[in-house]
Amino acid sequence: MSDEQQAETPKRGRPRGSTSKRVKPPPARRDSVHRGPHYNDGQDPLENFEYRPYEQENVLAIDPEIVRGIEKEWGFSLLWVCFECNGKPFPNLVSARRRNGYSDVVKGNFNGALDHLCDRDGNIIREGLRLMARPTSIQRLAEAHDKRAARGAIENMRRSHAEEGLSNISMPEGNSGSALRQNRHRTSYEPPPKIPS
Secondary structure, three states: OOHHHHHHOOOOOOOOOOOOOOOOOOOOOOOOOOOOOOOOOOOOOOOOOOOOOOOOOOOOOOOHHHHHHHHHHHOEEEEEEEOEEOOEEOHHHHHHHHHOOOEEOEOOHHHHOOHHHOOOOOEOEEOOEEEEEEEHHHHHHHHHHHHHHHHHHHHHHHHHHHHOOOOOOOOOOOOOHHHHHOOOOOOOOOOOOOOOO
8 A cells, every 4th residue: 555545544433633522411309209308398187188098909800790691691691710820820720611511701702791801812801810711501410410429428427426436436345336426517508698690
């Protein structure tokens, strides 16, 4: 390269002899967001104050009239089903419900009665729970099965106490014939309180 070519190429950086530095603008002044405990803005905090007690909102609540209407008009029973808890999926819980007649409630079901609860995808999901529905005829069969199972468990306990005795009795004659005849379960029934509808 000749001296002429070197003189023509521009050099990077500041020109020689320049002593000026770039000056940054000062930062904008802003008022502090924090006011402190003794800040006084001149207004009385009790003026126009109205106390409202905290009432916890139930995110799973559905208007009872809508639930009764779905049961009467369309013949379906609703249930919240857990599909995940703290990010851990539980696909077995959902598949067990589907095997027993439940299906997902989506936007447009029941003539749009639950559309106000739907998300962008059209599903009704709240905090790891999915709203599902099944026909009330299957629901009645399931309730009858649960009652029979509960009665059967009580009868098995009564029978085993009367025939076999209690396994954790430390008395030497606790499981003898005369002691087993005394094992009786007294039960009484009181009607439940009426719930206003």
